[in-house]
Amino acid sequence: xxxxxxxxxxxxxxxxxxxxxxxxxxxxxxxxxxxxxxxxxxxxxxxxxxxxxxxxxxxxxxxxxxxxxxxxxxxxxxxxxxxxxxxxxxxxxxxxxxxxxxxxxxxxxxxxxxxxxxxxxxxxxxxxxxxxxxxxxxxxxxxxxxxxxxxxxxxxxxxxxxxxxxxxxxxxxxxxxxxxxxxxxxxxxxxxxxxxxxxxxxxxxxxxxxxxxxxxxxxxxxxxxxxxxxxxxxxxxxxxxxxxxxxxxxxxxxxxxxxxxxxxxxxxxxxxxxxxxxxxxxxxxxxxxxxxxxxxxxxxxxxxxxxxxxxxxxxxxxxxxxxxxxxxxxxxxxxxxxxxxxxxxxxxxxxxxxxxxxxxxxxxxxxxxxxxxxxxxxxxxxxxxxxxxxxxxxxxxxxxxxxxxxxxxxxxxxxxxxxxxxxxxxxxx
Numbered sequence: 001x002x003x004x005x006x007x008x009x010x011x012x013x014x015x016x017x018x019x020x021x022x023x024x025x026x027x028x029x030x031x032x033x034x035x036x037x038x039x040x041x042x043x044x045x046x047x048x049x050x051x052x053x054x055x056x057x058x059x060x061x062x063x064x065x066x067x068x069x070x071x072x073x074x075x076x077x078x079x080x081x082x083x084x085x086x087x088x089x090x091x092x093x094x095x096x097x098x099x100x101x102x103x104x105x106x107x108x109x110x111x112x113x114x115x116x117x118x119x120x121x122x123x124x125x126x127x128x129x130x131x132x133x134x135x136x137x138x139x140x141x142x143x144x145x146x147x148x149x150x151x152x153x154x155x156x157x158x159x160x161x162x163x164x165x166x167x168x169x170x171x172x173x174x175x176x177x178x179x180x181x182x183x184x185x186x187x188x189x190x191x192x193x194x195x196x197x198x199x200x201x202x203x204x205x206x207x208x209x210x211x212x213x214x215x216x217x218x219x220x221x222x223x224x225x226x227x228x229x230x231x232x233x234x235x236x237x238x239x240x241x242x243x244x245x246x247x248x249x250x251x252x253x254x255x256x257x258x259x260x261x262x263x264x265x266x267x268x269x270x271x272x273x274x275x276x277x278x279x280x281x282x283x284x285x286x287x288x289x290x291x292x293x294x295x296x297x298x299x300x301x302x303x304x305x306x307x308x309x310x311x312x313x314x315x316x317x318x319x320x321x322x323x324x325x326x327x328x329x330x331x332x333x334x335x336x337x338x339x340x341x342x343x344x345x346x347x348x349x350x351x352x353x354x355x356x357x358x359x360x361x362x363x364x365x366x367x368x369x370x371x372x373x374x375x376x377x378x379x380x381x382x383x384x385x386x387x388x389x390x391x392x393x394x395x396x397x398x399x400x401x402x403x404x405x406x407x408x409x410x411x412x413x414x415x416x417x418x419x420x421x422x423x424x425x426x427x428x429x
Contacts, residue, residue, distance in 0.1 A: 007050075007089070007094070007098055007099065007101065007102060008102075009102060011047060011050060011051065012082070012085065012102045014036075014040065014043065014047070014051055015051055015054060015055070015081075015085040016081045016082050016085055017036070018032070018033070018036055018051060018055055019055060019058060019081035019084060019085055020081050021036065022055055022058075022059065022326065023062075023081065023084075025326055025329050025330045028324060028326065029055070029056065029059055029324065029325070029326045030324075033051075033052055033055065053092065054085065054088045054089060054092060055088070056157070056325060057088040057091050057092050058084055058085070058087070058088035058091075059325040059326050059329070060129060060154075060155045060156075060321075060325040061087075061088070061091055061129050061155060062084075062129065062325075062329060063125070063126050063128075063129045063130065063131070064119070064122055064126050064127060064129050065079075065084060065087040065088065065091060066079045066084070067122060067126050068087055068114050068117040069083045069084055069086075069087050069114065071113065071114075071117060071121075072087075072110045072111070072113040072114035072117065073107075073110040073114075083110070083114075086099055086102075086107075086111060086114065087114055090111075090114060090115055096111060096112065096115060099111060124144065124148070127148070127151070128147060128148055128151035129151060129155055129328075130147075130151060130328060131328060131329065133332070133333050134318070134328055134331070135147065137368055137369075137370075138150065138367060138368075140369075141367070141368065141369050142367075146412075149412045150367070150410060150411070150412050150418075152412070153322070153410070153411040153412035154321040154322055154325075154411060155321075155322075155325075156322060156411075157322060158219075158320075158322035158323045158411075158417070159196050159197065159415070160196070160197045160199075160202075160217065161188065161194055161195065161196050161197075161217070161218060161219050161220045161223075161416075162174075162185075162194070162195040162196075162197065162204075162215045162216065162217060162218070163191070163193045163194060163195075163215065163216050163217075163218040163223055163249075163250060164193045164194075164195065164214065164215055165213055165214055165215065165216060165249070165253055165281055165282070166193060166253050167213075167253055167256075167257055167281065167282045167283070168212065168213055168214045168281075168282055169209075169214040169215075171187060171192065171193060171195065174195060174209060174214060174215060175187065175195060177209060178195070178197075178209075181207075183197065183199060183202055184197065184198035184199055185197045185198060186198070188220045188223075189220070189414075189415065190220060190224060190398045190399070190400055190414070190416075191220050191223040191224055191227065191398070193223060193250075193253075194218075194220040194223055195215070196220070204217065210280075211280065212280065213279075213280030213281045213282055216246070216249060216277065216281075218246050218250065219416055219417045219419075220415075220416050221409045221414065221416030221417045221418075221419040222246060222247060222250075222365075222416075222417070222419065223250060224395065224398065224400070224407070224409070224416075224419070224421075225247055225310070225312070225361070225363045225407075225419055225421055226247050226250035226251050226254060226310075227254075227395065227398065228361060228391060228394055228395060228407060228421055228423055229251065229308050229310055229359060229361045229423070230254070230308075230359075230394070231251050231254050231255050231259075231261075231307070231308050232255065232259075232307070233255055233256050233258045233259065234255075234258050234259045235255060235259045235307035235308060236259060236260050236262075236302075236305060236306050236307050237251055237255065237259065237260070237261045237262070237306065237307060237308045237309070237310070238261075238262045238264060238302065238306045238308070238309045238310070238350070238353050239251060239261065239262065239263050239264065239310045239312070240264050240294075240309055240310060240311045240312075240346065240349075240350040240353075241264070241265060241310075241311060241312045241313060241314060241346065242263035242264055242265045242270075242271065242274065242288070242312075243265055243267075243270045243271075243274075243312070244270050244271075244273040244274055244277070245263055245271075245273070245274035245277055245278070245286075245288075247310060247312055248261065248263045248274065248286060249277060249278070249281050249283065249286075251310065252281065252283040252285055252286050253281070253283070255285060257282070257283055257284060257285050258285060259285055260285060260287065261283075261285050261286045261287065262286075262287050262289060262302070262306075263286055263287065263288040263289065264289050264290075264291050264299070265288075265290060265291070266290065266291055266292065266293060267290070268290045271288045271290055274286075274288055275288070294345060294346045294349035294350070295349060299349070299352075299353065302353050303352050303353060304352070304353070304354070304355050304356070305353065305355055306353040306354055306355060306358055307355060307358050307359070308354075308358060308359045308360075308361070309350050309351070309353050309354050309358070309359070309360050309361070310361050310363065311346060311347050311350045311360070311361065311362045311363065312363045312364075313342075313343040313346055313347065313362065313363065313364050313371075313375075314339065314342060314343070314346075315339055315343065315364035315365060315366040315371050316331045316335070316336055316339055316364075316366050316368065316371060317331075317365055317366070318331065318365075318366050318367050318368060318418070319364070319365040319366050319367050319409075319417050319418030319419060319420070320365050320417050320418070322411060322417065323417070336368060336370050336371065337370070339371060340370050340371055340374065340375060343364070343371060343375045344375050344378060344379065347360075347362055347375060347376075347379050348379065348382070348383070351379070351383060351386065351426075354426045355426065356426055356427065356428045357425070357426060357427075357428045358425070358426050359389070359423060359424065359425055359426075360386065360423075360424040360425070360426065361421055361422070361423050361424070362375065362376055362379075362421065362422050362424070363419060363420065363421040363422075364419070364420050364421075365417055365418065365419055365420075366418070366420060367408075367410075367418045367420075371420075372406075372408070372420040372422075373406065373422075376388075376406070376422040376424075379424075380424070385426055385427050386424045386425065386426055386427070387424065387425055387427065388405060388406070388422060388423070388424055389423040389424065389425050390405050391403055391404065391405060391406055391407040391421065391422070391423055392404060392405060394423060395407065400414065401413060401414070406420070406421065406422045407419065407420065407421040407422070407423075408420050
């Protein structure tokens with residue numbers, strides 16, 4: 001195991017303080033870490049790496065590690081951030097003698113019990129590190145064996161994928177440039193624009209390939225969403241929930257910087273993050289527009305005029321747990337129901353932009369039927385002018401294993417985030 005820093009009482013103090021903030025689940029974990037590190041600028045790179053990796057290990061394994069800590073330290077009324085930090089260190093492979101330097105009197109026996117806790121004593125949901133409600137829904141959707149396989153893949157760190165901007169470069173040349181810089185990388189398996197880095201966190205933001213807009217960070221699964229919509233040169237395309245524009249940039253490149261590409265979002269802050277990315281990309285056919293809601297009057301003038309519409313719907317994000325493990329502890333059954341209602345409303349509104357013969361792509365980064373198939377099935381039942389196109393047929397050239405009529409990616413099968421997509425076409429009648 002490559003340990004980034006030596007354990008010390010000072011690092012333990014920072015780790016406990018960080019976990020107290022993270023376990024409130026008030027915001028995204030990466031934001032909490034960023035705020036904390038800005039407030040403590042004297043922490044070195046190695047120390048930050050140790051703290052980040054340990055905290056993310058705890059968030060991924062929070063359910064099982066909480067059970068183990070409760071059994072190992074039964075005198076405590078509840079698992080403490082201090083003992084949870086120890087548990088995360090053990091889970092990362094730190095040896096007991098390394099951790100014992102940090103212990104208070106009486107804690108050594110608890111640490112040994114923690115190390116020796118048998119996983120067979122955990123319930124299936126605890127072993128999967130999912131809350132009970134989420135585990136039950138995943139088992140209902142995919143079965144017990146698939147859910148456990150998903151859990152193992154979701155509890156591992158995600159790789160870092162890049163997308164080559166075909167307006168400015170091509171993949172072989174980028175791979176050669178990365179090799180010259182001694183950055184270990186390989187071509188993606190499915191997307192013709194994808195590159196997967198072997199290094200966890202290289203300094204990409206300062207790399208010339210990034211600053212010049214030749215590469216962007218984008219999961220290979222996300223790239224397949226744009227490839228499924230398959231916009232053509234000269235078309236009119238709408239990215240209905242553009243956010244910071246990762247998929248927008250790919251759509252613009254697929255259109256060879258021609259036609260018109262509208263990037264709609266209700267958040268000015270999210271769209272503001274698109275602007276520097278657009279400047280780097282060299283795209284001039286993208287038109288970012290902030291809207292008040294899916295019923296904004298400015299959308300009416302585009303009704304029935306779009307060749308393609310992407311609805312990358314706001315969702316639970318449960319397909320991105322490798323990157324955002326706190327989401328499984330922040331989401332609830334009630335929040336899923338609220339999201340499904342919002343998704344249905346957004347899909348119905350976006351559909352009005354699609355011209356006869358045009359394509360409508362509904363996508364999420366969720367694993368739950370409530371946000372995926374059920375939303376699409378209800379839409380199709382209410383809108384007979386739309387029919388489903390086969391994702392398997394549309395993506396056949398990319399040789400994706402185990403893809404059905406609707407796209408569902410799994411980290412356990414495809415090595416990507418768990419994206420879902422259903423491609424619909426509006427009849428010419």
